[in-house]
Amino acid sequence: MRIIALLTDFGHQDIFVGVMKAIMLRINPNLHIVDITHEVAPQAVRTACLLLMHSYKYFPKDTIFVAVVDPGVGTTRKPILIEADDYYFIGPDNGIFSFIHPDSITRIVWLTNDKYFLHPVSSTFHGRDIFAPVAAHLSKGTPVDDFGPRLDTIVRIELPQPKQVGDKLIGEIIHVDRFGNLISNISEDAFKSFIGNARFELHVAGKVITRLSSSYGEAKDGEIIALFDSFHMLEISVKNSSCADALGTGIGTPIVIIRITQPCSG
Numbered sequence: 001m002r003i004i005a006l007l008t009d010f011g012h013q014d015i016f017v018g019v020m021k022a023i024m025l026r027i028n029p030n031l032h033i034v035d036i037t038h039e040v041a042p043q044a045v046r047t048a049c050l051l052l053m054h055s056y057k058y059f060p061k062d063t064i065f066v067a068v069v070d071p072g073v074g075t076t077r078k079p080i081l082i083e084a085d086d087y088y089f090i091g092p093d094n095g096i097f098s099f100i101h102p103d104s105i106t107r108i109v110w111l112t113n114d115k116y117f118l119h120p121v122s123s124t125f126h127g128r129d130i131f132a133p134v135a136a137h138l139s140k141g142t143p144v145d146d147f148g149p150r151l152d153t154i155v156r157i158e159l160p161q162p163k164q165v166g167d168k169l170i171g172e173i174i175h176v177d178r179f180g181n182l183i184s185n186i187s188e189d190a191f192k193s194f195i196g197n198a199r200f201e202l203h204v205a206g207k208v209i210t211r212l213s214s215s216y217g218e219a220k221d222g223e224i225i226a227l228f229d230s231f232h233m234l235e236i237s238v239k240n241s242s243c244a245d246a247l248g249t250g251i252g253t254p255i256v257i258i259r260i261t262q263p264c265s266g
Contacts, residue, residue, distance in 0.1 A: 001030055001031070001032045002028070002030070002031055002032070002062070002064065002139040002140075003031075003032050003033075003034060003059065003060060003062075003063045003064065004024060004031055004032075004033050004034070004063070004064045004065075004066060004135050004136070004139060005033075005034045005035075005036050005056075005059055005063055005064070005065050005066070006020065006021075006033065006034070006035050006036060006038070006066050006067075006068075007036040007037055007038075007040065007048060007051065007052055007055075007065070007066070007067045007068075007069075008037075008038045008040065008067070008068045008069060008127065009038070009039075009040040009041065009042050009043065009044065009048065009068075009069045010038050010068070010127070011038055011039060012038060012039075016125070016127065016128070017035070017038050019128050020066075020068075020127050020128055020131075020132040021033055021132075023118060023128055023132040023133055023136065024132050024133070024135060024136040024139075025136075026136075027133060027136035027137060027140065028136045028137075028139050028140050031136065031139055034059075036051070036052070036055050036065075037051060039178070040069050043069065043071040044069060045069050045071070045094055045095050045096050045157065046095070046157060046159070046174075047069075047174070047175060047251070048067060048069040048096050049095060049096050049097070049098050049099055049157065049159065050099070050159065050174055050175060051175070052065065052067055052096070052097075052099065053099035054231045054233075056087060059087070061086040061087065062086060062087070062088075063087055063088070064087075064088040064089075064090065064135050064138055064139055065087065065088065065089045065090065065091075066090045066091060066127070066131050066132065066135045067089065067090070067091040067096050067097070068091055068092070068126070068127040068131055069091075069092075069094075069096055070091070070092040070094065070126065070127070071094070072092060072094055073092065073123070073124055073125070073126050074123035074124055074126075077092050077093055077094050077155075078092070078093040078110050078111075078151070079091070079092060079093070079110070079111040079126060079130050079131065079134075080092070080093045080097075080108060080109065080110055080111060080151065080154065081108070081109040081111055081134065081138070081144060081147055081148075082097055082100060082105060082107075082108050082109075082154065083105070083106040083107050083108075083144055084100050084101075084104045084105040084106060085100075085104040088135075088138060088144075090111075090131050090134055090135050090138075091131060092126070093151075093154055093155045094155055094157075095155050095156055095157030097154055098154075098155075098156040098157050098159060099159065100154075102153075105154075107144060107145075107150055108150060108151040108152070108153070108154055109144055109145065109147050109148050109149070109150055109151065110148045110149055110150075110151050111130055111134055111147050111148050112147075112148035112149065113146060113147050113148050116133055116134050116137045116142065116146075116147060117129055117130050117133055117134070118130075118132075118133050134147055159185075160172050160174055160185045161185065162184075162185055162186045162190055164194060167258060167259045167260075167261065168256055168257065168258055168259070169186065169190070169191070169194045169256070169257040169259070170254060170255075170256050170257075171184045171185045171186040171234070171254075171255045171256075171257075172184065172185055172252055172253060172254055172255060173204075173236075173249070173250060173251055173252065173253040173255060174251060175251065176244045176250050176251060179237075179242065180238070180241070180242025180243050180244040180245055180246075181229070181235050181236070181237045181243055181244075182204070182235065182236040182237070182243050182244060182247070182249070182250070182253070183229060183233055183234075183235050184233060184234045184235065184236070184255050185233070186233065186234040186255065186257070187232055187233055187234070188228045188232040188233070188234070189232070191228075191234055191257065194257065194259060195257070195259055196259075198259045198260055198261055199259075199260040200257055200258060200259055200260060201257075201258045201260065202226050202236075202255065202256070202257055202258075203255070203256040203257075203258065204236055204247070204249075204253065204254070204255045204256070205247040205248070205249040205253055206247075207224055207247065209224060209225065209226045209236070211226075212226055212227060212228070213225040213226065213227045214227065215227065216237060216239050219237075219238075219239040220239065221239050221240050221241075222238060222239065222240070222241060222246075223238065223239055224236065224237070224238050224243065224246065224247075225237055225238075225239065234255070236255070
């Protein structure tokens with residue numbers, strides 16, 4: 001059974017996700033459809049890119065990913081299909097697939113063969129009319145090159161990377177989960193490589209944290225803590241509450257790690 005995994009900013013209030021699934025199942029009733037998330041903030045292409053980056057490798061090889069966060073729908077932006085690292089990615093060429101390393105890409109196809117589209121093609125819902133039917137036809141064995149001509153490159157957006165400036169490691173909050181936890185772009189490996197055995201201060205939104213916790217259970221209710229999340233990224237949290245609300249902050253907020261190399265006084 002072929003797997004198609006969906007990631008969108010459509011939410012669940014409207015019919016968009018259900019209609020996409022209906023189109024795919026009408027073409028291939030033997031599909032297994034997995035929802036990664038449909039709660040990406042509207043038009044947040046970079047957030048979608050980061051969430052897909054952290055999730056796709058947990059799926060079996062040969063999975064087809066349909067990612068639709070598409071503020072440019074109906075414009076000249078291209079609908080594309082990427083084969084990379086034994087996976088397939090379908091969606092708009094707007095930077096949503098920037099996490100895919102160029103060396104891992106086998107081929108990129110511009111989706112132009114409207115034989116595989118739903119007609120008429122809407123100018124506002126390519127998820128239904130292009131991406132869903134193409135994914136379903138691909139799942140049934142349609143050759144990749146049947147969908148259109150090849151492209152050499154994809155549109156890429158800059159993904160935030162932490163920067164070291166002297167004894168400071170400067171990152172930012174790149175995601176706020178539904179619990180209000182603040183997820184940074186500082187990985188566990190980057191943090192440990194920078195800090196080594198030294199002490200540190202973590203500065204975020206006017207607060208200072210001087211130690212890492214290993215779990216939420218170590219904290220007191222309302223206490224602000226830092227720990228590594230299940231994807232090995234540095235996270236700032238408040239036990240049993242929303243850290244985003246407590247600090248009045250969110251995506252884009254700077255996070256600064258200061259390495260303290262001088263010995264403790266006394």
